[in-house]
Amino acid sequence: MTHIGVTVDGTHRHADVEPRLLLVHWLREDLGLVGTPIGCDTSNCGACTVLVDGRSVKSCSVLAVQVDGKEVTTIQGLTVEDGEWHPVQKAFKECHGLQCGYCTPGMVLASVDLLSENPDPTEEEIRQGLEGNLCRCTGYHNIVKAVATAAAEMRGGTS
Amino acid sequence: MTETVMRTDGAAIGRADRRKEDARLLTGRTNWTDNIQLPGTLHMATLRSSMAHAKILRIDTSAALALEGVLHVYTGRDFPELAGSTCVWPVTDDIRMSHYPAICTDEVKYAGDVVAVVIANDRSVAADALDLIDVDYEHLPAVVDMEEALKPGAPLVHADMGTNECYVARMPCGDYEAVKARADVVVKRRFINQRLIPNPMEPRSVVAAPMGMSDEITLWSATQIPHVLRVLLALLTGIPENNIRVVAPDVGGGFGAKLQIYREEVLALVLAKRLGKPVKWTETRSEHMVATHHGRDQIQDIELAVTKDGTILGMKVDLLADMGAYLQIITPGTPLLGMFMYSGIYKMEALDFTCTGVYTTKTPTDAYRGAGRPEATYAIERIVDEAAAELGMEPMEFRRKNWITHEEFPYTQIAGLTYDTGNYEAATARAIELFGYDELRAEQKARRESGDPVQLGIGISTFTEMCGLAPSRTLGALKYVAGGWEHCTIRALPTGKIELVTGTSPHGQGHETAWSQIASDIIGVPVEDIEVVHGDTGRAPYGMDTYGSRSLAVGGQAIKLAGERLVEKARLIAAHQLEANPDDIEFTAGTYSVKGDPEKSTTIQAVAFEAFTAHNLPDGMEPTLSGESTVDPLDFSYPHGTHLAAMEVDTETGKVTLRKYVAVDDCGVQINPMIVEGQVHGGLAQGIAQAMYEGALYDNDGNLLTGSMGDYLLPSAADLPSFVTDRTVTPSTTHPLGTKGIGEAGAIASTPAIINGVVDALRPLGVTDVFMPASPQNVWRAIQNAQAGGAR
Numbered sequence: 038m039t040h041i042g043v044t045v046d047g048t049h050r051h052a053d054v055e056p057r058l059l060l061v062h063w064l065r066e067d068l069g070l071v072g073t074p075i076g077c078d079t080s081n082c083g084a085c086t087v088l089v090d091g092r093s094v095k096s097c098s099v100l101a102v103q104v105d106g107k108e109v110t111t112i113q114g115l116t117v118e119d120g121e122w123h124p125v126q127k128a129f130k131e132c133h134g135l136q137c138g139y140c141t142p143g144m145v146l147a148s149v150d151l152l153s154e155n156p157d158p159t160e161e162e163i164r165q166g167l168e169g170n171l172c173r174c175t176g177y178h179n180i181v182k183a184v185a186t187a188a189a190e191m192r193g194g195t196s
Numbered sequence: 197m198t199e200t201v202m203r204t205d206g207a208a209i210g211r212a213d214r215r216k217e218d219a220r221l222l223t224g225r226t227n228w229t230d231n232i233q234l235p236g237t238l239h240m241a242t243l244r245s246s247m248a249h250a251k252i253l254r255i256d257t258s259a260a261l262a263l264e265g266v267l268h269v270y271t272g273r274d275f276p277e278l279a280g281s282t283c284v285w286p287v288t289d290d291i292r293m294s295h296y297p298a299i300c301t302d303e304v305k306y307a308g309d310v311v312a313v314v315i316a317n318d319r320s321v322a323a324d325a326l327d328l329i330d331v332d333y334e335h336l337p338a339v340v341d342m343e344e345a346l347k348p349g350a351p352l353v354h355a356d357m358g359t360n361e362c363y364v365a366r367m368p369c370g371d372y373e374a375v376k377a378r379a380d381v382v383v384k385r386r387f388i389n390q391r392l393i394p395n396p397m398e399p400r401s402v403v404a405a406p407m408g409m410s411d412e413i414t415l416w417s418a419t420q421i422p423h424v425l426r427v428l429l430a431l432l433t434g435i436p437e438n439n440i441r442v443v444a445p446d447v448g449g450g451f452g453a454k455l456q457i458y459r460e461e462v463l464a465l466v467l468a469k470r471l472g473k474p475v476k477w478t479e480t481r482s483e484h485m486v487a488t489h490h491g492r493d494q495i496q497d498i499e500l501a502v503t504k505d506g507t508i509l510g511m512k513v514d515l516l517a518d519m520g521a522y523l524q525i526i527t528p529g530t531p532l533l534g535m536f537m538y539s540g541i542y543k544m545e546a547l548d549f550t551c552t553g554v555y556t557t558k559t560p561t562d563a564y565r566g567a568g569r570p571e572a573t574y575a576i577e578r579i580v581d582e583a584a585a586e587l588g589m590e591p592m593e594f595r596r597k598n599w600i601t602h603e604e605f606p607y608t609q610i611a612g613l614t615y616d617t618g619n620y621e622a623a624t625a626r627a628i629e630l631f632g633y634d635e636l637r638a639e640q641k642a643r644r645e646s647g648d649p650v651q652l653g654i655g656i657s658t659f660t661e662m663c664g665l666a667p668s669r670t671l672g673a674l675k676y677v678a679g680g681w682e683h684c685t686i687r688a689l690p691t692g693k694i695e696l697v698t699g700t701s702p703h704g705q706g707h708e709t710a711w712s713q714i715a716s717d718i719i720g721v722p723v724e725d726i727e728v729v730h731g732d733t734g735r736a737p738y739g740m741d742t743y744g745s746r747s748l749a750v751g752g753q754a755i756k757l758a759g760e761r762l763v764e765k766a767r768l769i770a771a772h773q774l775e776a777n778p779d780d781i782e783f784t785a786g787t788y789s790v791k792g793d794p795e796k797s798t799t800i801q802a803v804a805f806e807a808f809t810a811h812n813l814p815d816g817m818e819p820t821l822s823g824e825s826t827v828d829p830l831d832f833s834y835p836h837g838t839h840l841a842a843m844e845v846d847t848e849t850g851k852v853t854l855r856k857y858v859a860v861d862d863c864g865v866q867i868n869p870m871i872v873e874g875q876v877h878g879g880l881a882q883g884i885a886q887a888m889y890e891g892a893l894y895d896n897d898g899n900l901l902t903g904s905m906g907d908y909l910l911p912s913a914a915d916l917p918s919f920v921t922d923r924t925v926t927p928s929t930t931h932p933l934g935t936k937g938i939g940e941a942g943a944i945a946s947t948p949a950i951i952n953g954v955v956d957a958l959r960p961l962g963v964t965d966v967f968m969p970a971s972p973q974n975v976w977r978a979i980q981n982a983q984a985g986g987a988r
Contacts, residue, residue, distance in 0.1 A: 071231035072224020074448070076397050077481035081905035084397060112224035122222070130218040133874050137704030138221030139397035139448030145222065164913040171905075173397050173449050174704050176881030176942075177913040179874060 041105040045070065046114025054101045061085045061096035064111060072113040073142055076171070083170030086143035087111045093150035095143075095169070112142035115149070125149050125187040134183035136174035144170050148184045156192055160185065208716040208723060209933070212870035215709040216723075220446075227445040229401035229418045230478045237403070238267065240464060240477040241322035243312040243329050244486065245304035248340075248557040248898020249351065250333035252302055252311065260314060260328040265321035269329065270467075271312045272301035278466065282428060282457045284677045285529035287553075291363040294354055294522040294555070298459050298466075304333070305353055305521035306557050307899055308486025310459055315467060315475065338898030342495060342516045342554040353521055353555040362519050362553035363528055367535055369610045370546030372501070375510035379501035383583045389571045390968050391493035391518065391892040393485055393908055394564050396703075398448025400488060401478040402461050404468035407441075414441045414734075415465050420450040421741040422701055424678065426733050428457045428525075433466055440465070444731035447703035451882065452563035453488050454703065455743045456525050460487075482904045490892055491564020493518035494531060494571050500579045501546075506589050508598045510546030513538050513575065519553050520560035526567075527560055528553050529676060533568030533662075533744075536611040540576035541620055541660050541836065542598040547610045557898045563743060565882055565943040569661045577657045577948035578965075585959060591952070592624070592633075595658050606929070613662060615834045616929045619862065620658060623924045627838040627860040630920050636842055636856075644960055649848050651960075652855075655841035655953025659945040663937035664749025664833030681828040682746070683738035684754035686715060686762050688821040690808035692801030694719065694726040698755065699739020700747040701731045705939065706871045707747060711755055713867055714933070718759030720786025720800055738826060745937025748867060749833040754825045756932050762823030766803040769821070772814040773798055773806060833928060835936040837861035839880075839945045843953030847961065850976030852888060852954055858920045861941055864927045865934035872938050876921050879942020885911050886943075887950035891969050909969075958982070 038053040045068060054063060064070040064087070073096060076084030085096040088110040115123045125148045128134065135141045144167065151158065151166040158166065163184045164177070172180060220226050257269035278298035286293060299310050312329055316322035337351040344350055345360040353360055376382060403416045413435070419425055422442040430437035447454065460477045468475040479487060499512040517531035531551050539547050566573075584594035600607045602619040609615060628634075633654070640652040665671070668679035683699040696715050700707055707730060712723040729735050740746075763783055770788035771778040780791045789797035803821065806812060810819035842856040859876055866872045889909045893901040902908040927934030947968070954970045955963055962982035967974045 065231075066233075069233075070224075071228070072226070074226075074228060074230070074398070076399065077905045079481065079904045079906045081910075082397065082481070112222075116223050126222045129222055130214050133215070133870050135218060135221055136706070136874055136878060137397065137447065137449040138217070138226055139228070141221050142224055160918065164916075168912045168914040171397065171910050171912060173395060173451070173882070173910070174878045175874060176877035176879075176919065177916055178877040178918050181913060181918060 039102045041102055043104050044108040046111055056100065056102055058101045059097055060099045060101050060104055063101035064096060070111050070113055073111045074139055076139065081171065083143045083147060084140050086146045086170060088146055088150060091153060093147045112145060115145065123149065124190045125152070128183040128187035128190065132179045132183035132186055134175060134180040140170060140172040144172060144180060148187065151184065152188050152191060157188060208713040209867050211713065211868065213709055213713055213723060213868055215706050216712065217706060217708050228398060228448060229403060229416045229445055232403045232416055234403065234405055234474040237474040237476050238315050238317060238471060239319040239322045240467065240475055241314045241326055242310050242460065243326045245307055245309040245311055247304060247333055247335060248307045248338040249336040250304050251336060252300060252304065253332040253334055255312060256330040257312065259330065260325040263321065263325050263328060265318050266314060266316045266325045268315040269312055269325070270299065272297055272299035275299060275466065277434060278432065278462060280432065281523065282432060282525055283523035283527060285526045286675055287365055287528045287532055288363045291528060292357045296522045298462050306559055308559055309521070313463055338557045338896070340556055340558065340894050340896060340898050342518050342556060345554050345556050353557055360555040362555055365532055365551045367549040367611070369612065370510060372510045372512050372546040372548035375546045376501045379509050380504040381502050381586055383500045383502065383579060383586050385498050385579055385582055385965060387496040387498060387575055387578055387965070388967055389492045389494040389496060389574055392491045392564055392886055392890050393892050394451045394453035394488065394491055395484065395910055396449030396451055396453055399479045399481055399484050400454065400458065400460070402464045403474060403476045404464040405474035406468055406472055411439045412441055413439060413465060413469055414443060415461065416443045416445055417461055418447050418454060419444050420447065420454040420701055420703055420743055422731055422733055423699060423739040423741050425457055425461065429462065429465055432462055435465065435469060441734045443734070444701050450703045451565040452491060452567055452743060455563050456489055485903045485908060486559055486900055489524055489562035490520065490559050491561060492571060493561050496571065496575045498575050498579045500583050502583050502587065504587060506587055506594050506597050508542050508544045510544050511538055512548045513550065515551040517551055517553050518558065518561055519555050520558045521555065522560050524560045524562045527562050530561065530563050530567050531571065534572030536613050537569050537572040537662050538576055539610045540573065541600055541658055543600055544610050558894060565879065566940045567744065569940065570883065570944045570947060573659050573661065573944045574948045577659060578951060581656065581952045581955065582964060591656055595656070599658065613832065615660065616831065617926045618660065618834065618836050619924060619926045620836060620838070623836065623860045623862050624658060624838040626922055626924060627840050627858050630860065630922060631840040631856065631858040633840065650844050650846050651957040653843040653845060653953040653955065653957025655843055655949040655951065655956060657839040657945045657949035657952065660834050660836035661941060661944045662832045662834060663745035663940060664829060665744035665746045666832055667830065668828050679828065680740060680750065681826055682740055682751040682754045683826045684751065684758040685822060685824045686719065686758045688762060688800065688804035690805050692725065692804055694721050695729055696726055696755070697729045697736045698751055699736060699741065700751040701739065701741045702747065703742065705742065705747060705875070706868065710748065710867045710871055714752060714755045715759050718756060719763055720783070745833065745939040748935055749931060749937040750827065750829045752933055752935055753827040753829060753931060757825035757827060758823040760823065761825060762821060765823065766800050766821055768814055768817065769803045769806055770798050773812065831930040833931065833936045835861065835863040835938055835941050837941060837945060839949040841949040841953040843950065843957055845954055845957040845975060847958070847979060850972035850979065852970045852975055854884065854888065854917055854950065856920065857917060859942065859945065860922045860924060861938065862924045862926050863938040863941065864925060864931070864936040866923065867935060872923070873921055875938045876942045877919055879940060880919055880946045881911060881916055883943040883946030884916065884950055887947045887968055887970055889915065889969050
């Protein structure tokens with residue numbers, strides 16, 4: 038067992054974990070943060086994407102011990118304390134960027150990271166930027182639209 | 197004649213309401229089955245055959261049982277009662293039905309067949325134990341190819357049958373041989389509709405738990421069909437139906453893959469009962485690739501008999517349909533769901549349909565988005581392009597010459613279906629306008645003349661489909677053992693809130709939003725006051741679930757009627773309260789008022805409270821306010837549309853690029869155009885993926901070569917363009933709301949549009965077909981073969 042200390046969705050957590058434990062299993066099974074789903078076993082689908090120190094990471098591809106001392110944000114921590122949604126969440130709803138919702142947590146967090154790197158992406162940049170996240174329902178059309186909409190909203194809000 | 201109209205009134209129906217579902221889905225508060233963690237849960241893992249075909253000589257479970265945390269290891273001998281068939285569609289009188297055990301006893305018949313299950317108190321321990329089970333197999337030859345399977349002396353999937361032929365279904369309509377004799381040209385092609393793996397993003401998952409207060413066992417499953425599943429689980433396990441409650445919580449996509457009764461559902465239920473504890477199983481994605489049913493997989497030999505002026509006389513369809521190793525819920529019926537649709541939108545005098553179902557040592561096939569109709573649409577839309585080319589006609593002109601015109605509806609087509617309404621001219625005109633058809637044809641001509649290595653092709657798909665399953669009597673005549681009705685109960689609660697209980701079971705389609713919109717218009721209550729209850733045989737006891745684009749097409753009818761019945765009962769109470777004759781009571785937007793005296797009025801919410809207190813109801817009236825309806829549809833639903841694809845094909849590398857895609861669909865009246873458009877987008881992506889990216893591949897030994905998401909290419913955002921979509925609106929006359937199904941249209945229409953575009957680009961090189969997916973390899977080979985004088 039290895040001791041880790043991690044801030045997850047704003048709460049500081051201490052745990053003794055097996056070195057082989059994946060971050061996603063720690064989140065889901067030990068912390069009960071089941072808002073982060075698992076969609077594959079080959080790191081292809083991106084459903085389990087979370088933010089680690091603000092950068093998107095497939096939580097099935099890192100070990101819990103690797104996030105020791107870091108800050109993890111899941112979809113359950115993206116909404117700020119007063120309950121207001123992140124602009125990306127709002128844009129996904131407004132643009133119908135989700136159907137079954139299984140890819141959505143990962144897609145939203147990957148988009149948050151994408152926009153932090155590139156606040157004004159072209160359609161092509163959005164498509165390339167979300168290449169690691171699969172969706173089977175939307176055909177991506179409205180996801181791309183949602184990310185562009187959120188980008189415009191966030192640029193408007195900060196300028 | 198049918199009229200194409202646009203809705204302009206301000207009702208909830210037709211409004212692009214943002215979805216009620218999204219709040220929980222966007223904040224991580226979703227109730228996936230795999231999120232359920234009950235105290236004392238036991239975890240199940242399945243050992244799957246690594247061989248496609250083998251005798252089981254011996255299974256040694258001792259090492260697995262010795263692993264700490266492992267409680268039980270079960271083999272097929274432990275479940276003698278769980279054998280038989282889970283197939284509900286024996287399509288012919290002499291069909292050979294497979295014996296389908298929950299766990300194999302003597303023989304495995306595909307790579308992935310279940311050999312044993314482990315029960316442990318931890319998920320990882322259960323998975324680890326699988327490696328410790330020692331199985332001695334005696335290898336038997338695999339049979340992978342359908343034509344090989346039908347040859348005398350082929351290895352037999354089910355030795356007792358003496359053949360791999362499952363059934364032969366025939367439907368001769370008109371006299372094809374007679375019309376063929378009159379034809380100037382008979383165009384013949386062989387199309388391959390390759391095997392696909394559905395891959396909803398949520399893997400399958402099941403939890404079964406005895407709930408303690410009675411003999412009831414609750415089974416949560418990531419399923420599309422909680423109601424049908426409950427009946428089948430009872431029939432298969434012998435557990436009384438009234439002791440089984442099936443709940444489909446939030447379900448992450450289905451596309452037909454979750455329209456099934458799976459072994460893991462059966463085993464979890466039986467083991468939860470046997471062990472008295474919750475039992476849980478969740479598939480891994482790689483497991484999904486072999487353990488969840490596949491789709492499509494047909495060899496289509498198609499003939500089209502035409503005159504030289506471009507008139508279609510008749511069509512001959514001869515299919516080989518791969519069943520895989522066993523018949524699952526509607527395996528044999530799936531190809532026949534397309535049987536009536538091979539003539540598409542075209543008039544013809546004869547259609548000669550034959551389908552041979554074939555057993556192979558592969559994962560069973562079953563419904564996948566469109567289920568039979570994509571295959572039919574592919575065949576007809578591909579063959580009309582080929583016929584136009586052979587006749588030297590422009591492919592859209594050839595279609596125009598043969599399609600049913602809008603004046604001719606209702607039109608009874610060659611297979612006997614009556615299309616209620618449609619306007620193919622209107623949808624096509626709009627698609628051509630959005631596409632810039634003439635400009636792209638001009639560019640194509642310029643590129644051909646300049647010898648550009650990147651050629652341009654225009655792919656057309658003018659399609660209709662048959663959905664909204666289905667009139668129960670028709671299903672009975674087709675030997676399907678269940679009905680096609682749907683149920684709705686709408687309850688006005690004492691506080692004025694509305695509970696809408698539906699038998700449909702959404703998994704991404706937005707029923708909570710759309711059903712609220714329908715009910716809001718009918719009972720005059722705001723959408724936010726309506727709660728849609730679904731996917732739980734305990735709370736929504738009657739239903740036939742969600743598949744075949746049936747939820748609105750059938751379920752929508754039940755919502756309307758249930759709402760109207762509620763309004764009528766409330767009218768009697770309102771009249772009593774207002775001391776007026778019911779005939780003098782008007783109902784508008786949730787308010788009952790006396791004609792000519794609008795001051796005398798009450799609301800439906802106030803009436804609901806009166807119905808609850810029952811202090812002052814009309815004599816003899818029963819308290820409570822609700823409306824209930826179970827509707828058997830009059831007919832199938834026939835949405836249609838025109839899709840156009842601009843395909844760029846690099847003739848040197850075989851690389852295909854989808855440059856522009858236009859989809860104009862007509863699904864009649866739209867309840868929520870935003871959701872309709874989303875359904876079209878998703879369908880397009882899946883249909884385009886069949887044409888360009890996906891395909892399950894096996895080696896000759898029956899090993900699945902595309903056994904993970906790393907090997908099976910699902911398109912990402914970077915692999916698809918944005919789509920140009922629009923709708924024409926030709927209301928249905930068989931649906932009281934005027935709507936038609938839309939869940940599968942995109943997947944049905946788009947596959948032939950893409951391939952027609954690729955072939956159109958390459959036709960000057962002599963190419964007449966390209967194998968799907970149109971990967972650089974398949975396209976390059978088609979070019980090489982054509983130049984060497986071959987057919988593709």
